[in-house]
Amino acid sequence: MSQASRNPSSAGLFISFEGLDGSGKTTQLRLLGDALRADGHRVITLRQPGGTPLGNRIRSILLDSGSDADLGAIAPEAELALMFADRAQSLREVILPGLADGSVVLCDRYTDSSEAYQGAGRGLGSDRVLALHQALCNNLQPDLTILLLPPLATALRRARSRNDRHLRQMGADENRFEAESNEFYARVYDQYLEIARRNADRLVVFRGEGSIATIQRLILDVVRERLAAAGRTGVP
Ligand code: ADP
Ligand code: TYD
Numbered sequence: 001m002s003q004a005s006r007n008p009s010s011a012g013l014f015i016s017f018e019g020l021d022g023s024g025k026t027t028q029l030r031l032l033g034d035a036l037r038a039d040g041h042r043v044i045t046l047r048q049p050g051g052t053p054l055g056n057r058i059r060s061i062l063l064d065s066g067s068d069a070d071l072g073a074i075a076p077e078a079e080l081a082l083m084f085a086d087r088a089q090s091l092r093e094v095i096l097p098g099l100a101d102g103s104v105v106l107c108d109r110y111t112d113s114s115e116a117y118q119g120a121g122r123g124l125g126s127d128r129v130l131a132l133h134q135a136l137c138n139n140l141q142p143d144l145t146i147l148l149l150p151p152l153a154t155a156l157r158r159a160r161s162r163n164d165r166h167l168r169q170m171g172a173d174e175n176r177f178e179a180e181s182n183e184f185y186a187r188v189y190d191q192y193l194e195i196a197r198r199n200a201d202r203l204v205v206f207r208g209e210g211s212i213a214t215i216q217r218l219i220l221d222v223v224r225e226r227l228a229a230a231g232r233t234g235v236p
Pocket of ligand 2: 047
Protein backbone atom coordinates (compact mmCIF):
# COMPACT_ATOMS: atom_id res chain seq x y z
CA MET A 1 0.00 0.00 0.00
CA SER A 2 1.43 3.35 -0.95
CA GLN A 3 2.13 5.79 1.82
CA ALA A 4 0.37 9.01 2.62
CA SER A 5 -0.02 11.77 0.13
CA ARG A 6 -0.59 15.41 0.91
CA ASN A 7 -2.37 17.85 -1.34
CA PRO A 8 0.61 19.85 -2.64
CA SER A 9 -1.49 22.87 -3.54
CA SER A 10 -3.08 23.34 -0.14
CA ALA A 11 -2.03 26.43 1.76
CA GLY A 12 -3.09 25.35 5.26
CA LEU A 13 -1.74 22.86 7.75
CA PHE A 14 -3.58 19.66 8.65
CA ILE A 15 -2.97 18.28 12.16
CA SER A 16 -4.71 15.24 13.63
CA PHE A 17 -4.84 14.04 17.23
CA GLU A 18 -4.81 10.32 17.92
CA GLY A 19 -4.80 7.98 20.89
CA LEU A 20 -7.00 5.81 23.05
CA ASP A 21 -10.23 7.10 24.50
CA GLY A 22 -9.26 9.19 27.53
CA SER A 23 -5.72 9.92 26.31
CA GLY A 24 -6.33 13.68 26.45
CA LYS A 25 -6.83 14.48 22.73
CA THR A 26 -9.87 16.70 23.09
CA THR A 27 -8.29 18.65 25.96
CA GLN A 28 -5.03 19.21 24.06
CA LEU A 29 -6.72 20.01 20.75
CA ARG A 30 -8.76 22.76 22.41
CA LEU A 31 -5.69 24.23 24.14
CA LEU A 32 -3.65 24.13 20.94
CA GLY A 33 -6.48 25.80 19.01
CA ASP A 34 -6.62 28.62 21.58
CA ALA A 35 -2.84 29.12 21.46
CA LEU A 36 -2.68 29.16 17.66
CA ARG A 37 -5.56 31.63 17.42
CA ALA A 38 -3.71 33.85 19.90
CA ASP A 39 -0.67 33.58 17.59
CA GLY A 40 -2.88 34.94 14.80
CA HIS A 41 -3.65 31.76 12.84
CA ARG A 42 -7.03 30.89 11.40
CA VAL A 43 -7.98 27.61 13.07
CA ILE A 44 -10.71 25.10 12.29
CA THR A 45 -11.44 22.28 14.74
CA LEU A 46 -13.48 19.16 14.15
CA ARG A 47 -13.82 15.62 15.42
CA GLN A 48 -14.36 12.26 13.77
CA PRO A 49 -16.86 10.86 13.73
CA GLY A 50 -19.05 13.98 13.80
CA GLY A 51 -17.51 16.97 12.01
CA THR A 52 -20.62 17.70 9.90
CA PRO A 53 -24.43 17.38 10.26
CA LEU A 54 -24.28 14.01 8.45
CA GLY A 55 -21.32 13.03 10.60
CA ASN A 56 -23.20 13.84 13.79
CA ARG A 57 -25.99 11.43 12.77
CA ILE A 58 -23.37 8.76 12.06
CA ARG A 59 -21.67 9.53 15.39
CA SER A 60 -24.82 8.93 17.39
CA ILE A 61 -25.30 5.54 15.71
CA LEU A 62 -21.69 4.50 16.27
CA LEU A 63 -21.17 5.74 19.82
CA ASP A 64 -24.52 5.13 21.52
CA SER A 65 -24.20 1.97 23.59
CA GLY A 66 -27.84 1.12 22.80
CA SER A 67 -27.25 0.94 19.03
CA ASP A 68 -26.44 -2.77 18.83
CA ALA A 69 -29.63 -3.60 20.69
CA ASP A 70 -31.76 -1.15 18.64
CA LEU A 71 -30.34 -1.86 15.18
CA GLY A 72 -29.01 -5.40 15.42
CA ALA A 73 -25.33 -6.00 16.15
CA ILE A 74 -23.41 -3.58 13.94
CA ALA A 75 -21.09 -5.60 11.67
CA PRO A 76 -17.42 -4.56 11.92
CA GLU A 77 -17.41 -3.92 8.15
CA ALA A 78 -20.47 -1.67 8.47
CA GLU A 79 -18.80 0.18 11.35
CA LEU A 80 -15.72 0.76 9.18
CA ALA A 81 -17.84 1.94 6.24
CA LEU A 82 -19.70 4.40 8.46
CA MET A 83 -16.41 5.80 9.79
CA PHE A 84 -15.33 6.42 6.21
CA ALA A 85 -18.70 7.90 5.21
CA ASP A 86 -18.22 10.41 8.03
CA ARG A 87 -14.61 11.08 6.97
CA ALA A 88 -15.44 11.55 3.27
CA GLN A 89 -18.14 14.06 4.17
CA SER A 90 -15.93 16.05 6.54
CA LEU A 91 -13.10 16.11 3.98
CA ARG A 92 -15.36 17.61 1.34
CA GLU A 93 -17.33 19.90 3.65
CA VAL A 94 -14.74 21.08 6.19
CA ILE A 95 -11.15 19.88 5.82
CA LEU A 96 -10.36 20.55 2.15
CA PRO A 97 -12.04 23.99 2.05
CA GLY A 98 -10.27 24.91 5.31
CA LEU A 99 -6.86 23.90 3.98
CA ALA A 100 -7.46 25.67 0.67
CA ASP A 101 -8.31 28.78 2.67
CA GLY A 102 -4.98 28.63 4.53
CA SER A 103 -6.40 27.53 7.89
CA VAL A 104 -4.78 25.26 10.42
CA VAL A 105 -7.20 22.32 10.60
CA LEU A 106 -7.17 20.42 13.91
CA CYS A 107 -8.94 17.09 13.66
CA ASP A 108 -9.77 14.93 16.71
CA ARG A 109 -9.08 11.47 15.13
CA TYR A 110 -8.64 10.55 11.46
CA THR A 111 -7.78 7.42 9.48
CA ASP A 112 -5.20 6.17 12.01
CA SER A 113 -8.19 5.64 14.35
CA SER A 114 -9.85 3.38 11.78
CA GLU A 115 -6.64 1.41 11.36
CA ALA A 116 -6.22 1.06 15.14
CA TYR A 117 -9.86 0.39 16.12
CA GLN A 118 -11.42 -1.37 13.12
CA GLY A 119 -8.20 -2.70 11.58
CA ALA A 120 -6.65 -4.06 14.79
CA GLY A 121 -9.35 -3.80 17.49
CA ARG A 122 -12.06 -5.44 15.34
CA GLY A 123 -9.53 -7.53 13.39
CA LEU A 124 -10.39 -6.27 9.89
CA GLY A 125 -6.72 -5.68 9.05
CA SER A 126 -4.80 -2.58 8.01
CA ASP A 127 -4.87 -3.33 4.27
CA ARG A 128 -8.65 -3.04 4.07
CA VAL A 129 -8.62 0.24 5.98
CA LEU A 130 -5.83 1.75 3.90
CA ALA A 131 -7.55 0.66 0.67
CA LEU A 132 -10.67 2.59 1.71
CA HIS A 133 -8.51 5.54 2.64
CA GLN A 134 -7.08 5.50 -0.88
CA ALA A 135 -10.48 5.06 -2.52
CA LEU A 136 -12.50 7.58 -0.49
CA CYS A 137 -9.98 10.09 0.90
CA ASN A 138 -7.56 10.24 -2.02
CA ASN A 139 -4.95 9.04 0.49
CA LEU A 140 -4.85 12.51 2.06
CA GLN A 141 -2.95 12.33 5.34
CA PRO A 142 -2.33 15.04 7.92
CA ASP A 143 0.92 17.02 7.81
CA LEU A 144 1.38 16.17 11.46
CA THR A 145 -0.26 13.70 13.85
CA ILE A 146 -0.02 14.13 17.62
CA LEU A 147 -0.31 10.66 19.17
CA LEU A 148 -1.06 10.68 22.91
CA LEU A 149 -0.25 7.37 24.55
CA PRO A 150 -0.54 7.39 28.33
CA PRO A 151 -0.66 3.88 29.85
CA LEU A 152 -3.71 1.91 28.73
CA ALA A 153 -5.26 1.66 32.22
CA THR A 154 -4.91 5.41 32.81
CA ALA A 155 -6.61 6.33 29.52
CA LEU A 156 -9.50 3.94 30.03
CA ARG A 157 -10.08 5.06 33.61
CA ARG A 158 -10.26 8.69 32.47
CA ALA A 159 -12.55 7.94 29.51
CA ARG A 160 -14.97 5.81 31.51
CA SER A 161 -15.30 8.36 34.30
CA ARG A 162 -15.73 11.22 31.80
CA ASN A 163 -18.47 9.30 29.99
CA ASP A 164 -20.27 8.46 33.25
CA ARG A 165 -20.16 12.18 34.09
CA HIS A 166 -21.58 13.16 30.68
CA LEU A 167 -24.31 10.54 30.98
CA ARG A 168 -25.31 11.89 34.42
CA GLN A 169 -25.08 15.58 33.48
CA MET A 170 -26.37 15.64 29.89
CA GLY A 171 -27.92 12.24 29.26
CA ALA A 172 -25.36 11.77 26.45
CA ASP A 173 -24.56 8.05 26.09
CA GLU A 174 -21.30 7.65 24.14
CA ASN A 175 -20.18 4.44 25.80
CA ARG A 176 -20.34 1.91 22.96
CA PHE A 177 -16.57 1.73 22.45
CA GLU A 178 -15.62 2.23 26.09
CA ALA A 179 -17.52 -0.98 26.88
CA GLU A 180 -15.01 -2.96 24.79
CA SER A 181 -12.65 -5.38 26.55
CA ASN A 182 -9.15 -4.55 27.74
CA GLU A 183 -7.87 -7.00 25.07
CA PHE A 184 -9.56 -4.93 22.36
CA TYR A 185 -7.85 -1.80 23.68
CA ALA A 186 -4.50 -3.55 23.96
CA ARG A 187 -4.71 -4.34 20.22
CA VAL A 188 -5.61 -0.70 19.51
CA TYR A 189 -2.65 0.50 21.61
CA ASP A 190 -0.18 -1.83 19.87
CA GLN A 191 -1.46 -0.81 16.44
CA TYR A 192 -0.89 2.86 17.26
CA LEU A 193 2.73 2.00 18.06
CA GLU A 194 3.01 0.20 14.74
CA ILE A 195 1.50 3.16 12.85
CA ALA A 196 3.98 5.49 14.59
CA ARG A 197 6.88 3.22 13.62
CA ARG A 198 5.77 3.13 9.99
CA ASN A 199 5.13 6.90 9.74
CA ALA A 200 7.90 8.33 11.89
CA ASP A 201 7.99 11.58 9.91
CA ARG A 202 4.26 12.27 10.40
CA LEU A 203 3.55 11.09 13.96
CA VAL A 204 4.96 12.65 17.11
CA VAL A 205 4.31 10.39 20.09
CA PHE A 206 3.78 11.57 23.68
CA ARG A 207 3.98 8.62 26.06
CA GLY A 208 3.63 8.57 29.83
CA GLU A 209 1.49 10.49 32.27
CA GLY A 210 2.60 14.13 31.96
CA SER A 211 0.30 16.85 33.28
CA ILE A 212 -2.08 18.63 30.92
CA ALA A 213 0.11 21.77 31.07
CA THR A 214 3.37 19.90 30.39
CA ILE A 215 1.99 18.08 27.37
CA GLN A 216 0.38 21.30 26.12
CA ARG A 217 3.78 23.06 26.09
CA LEU A 218 5.49 20.18 24.30
CA ILE A 219 2.79 20.04 21.61
CA LEU A 220 2.88 23.79 21.09
CA ASP A 221 6.66 23.69 20.59
CA VAL A 222 6.34 20.97 17.94
CA VAL A 223 3.51 22.74 16.11
CA ARG A 224 5.15 26.17 16.15
CA GLU A 225 8.29 24.59 14.72
CA ARG A 226 6.30 22.93 11.91
CA LEU A 227 4.47 26.17 11.13
CA ALA A 228 7.74 28.08 11.00
CA ALA A 229 9.28 25.42 8.75
CA ALA A 230 6.29 25.79 6.43
CA GLY A 231 6.85 29.55 6.36
CA ARG A 232 3.61 30.16 8.25
CA THR A 233 3.73 32.95 10.79
CA GLY A 234 0.50 34.11 12.38
CA VAL A 235 -0.83 37.63 12.12
CA PRO A 236 -1.53 38.69 15.73
P1 ADP B 1 -9.90 12.09 24.82
O1 ADP B 1 -10.43 13.20 23.96
O2 ADP B 1 -8.58 11.57 24.33
O3 ADP B 1 -10.89 11.00 25.06
P2 ADP B 1 -10.12 14.01 26.99
O4 ADP B 1 -9.33 15.20 26.58
O5 ADP B 1 -11.61 14.09 26.89
O6 ADP B 1 -9.57 12.70 26.25
O7 ADP B 1 -9.69 13.65 28.49
C1 ADP B 1 -10.38 12.66 29.24
C2 ADP B 1 -10.38 13.06 30.71
O8 ADP B 1 -9.03 13.03 31.20
C3 ADP B 1 -10.89 14.48 30.93
O9 ADP B 1 -11.63 14.50 32.13
C4 ADP B 1 -9.61 15.31 31.07
O10 ADP B 1 -9.79 16.44 31.88
C5 ADP B 1 -8.64 14.32 31.68
N1 ADP B 1 -7.24 14.53 31.24
C6 ADP B 1 -6.82 14.85 30.00
N2 ADP B 1 -5.47 14.94 29.95
C7 ADP B 1 -5.02 14.64 31.19
C8 ADP B 1 -3.71 14.57 31.79
N3 ADP B 1 -2.60 14.81 31.09
N4 ADP B 1 -3.62 14.25 33.10
C9 ADP B 1 -4.76 14.00 33.81
N5 ADP B 1 -6.02 14.07 33.33
C10 ADP B 1 -6.17 14.39 32.02
P1 TYD C 1 -14.75 10.15 20.86
O1 TYD C 1 -15.60 10.49 22.02
O2 TYD C 1 -14.69 11.16 19.77
O3 TYD C 1 -13.28 9.81 21.27
P2 TYD C 1 -12.65 9.88 22.70
O4 TYD C 1 -13.39 8.94 23.60
O5 TYD C 1 -11.24 9.45 22.49
O6 TYD C 1 -12.77 11.32 23.13
O7 TYD C 1 -15.23 8.74 20.37
C1 TYD C 1 -14.92 8.25 19.15
C2 TYD C 1 -14.92 6.75 19.28
O8 TYD C 1 -14.98 6.21 17.98
C3 TYD C 1 -13.66 6.24 19.95
O9 TYD C 1 -13.98 5.18 20.83
C4 TYD C 1 -12.86 5.69 18.79
C5 TYD C 1 -13.91 5.34 17.77
N1 TYD C 1 -13.44 5.47 16.37
C6 TYD C 1 -13.21 4.33 15.64
O10 TYD C 1 -13.38 3.21 16.16
N2 TYD C 1 -12.77 4.42 14.36
C7 TYD C 1 -12.59 5.62 13.74
O11 TYD C 1 -12.22 5.68 12.55
C8 TYD C 1 -12.85 6.81 14.51
C9 TYD C 1 -12.67 8.15 13.86
C10 TYD C 1 -13.28 6.69 15.82
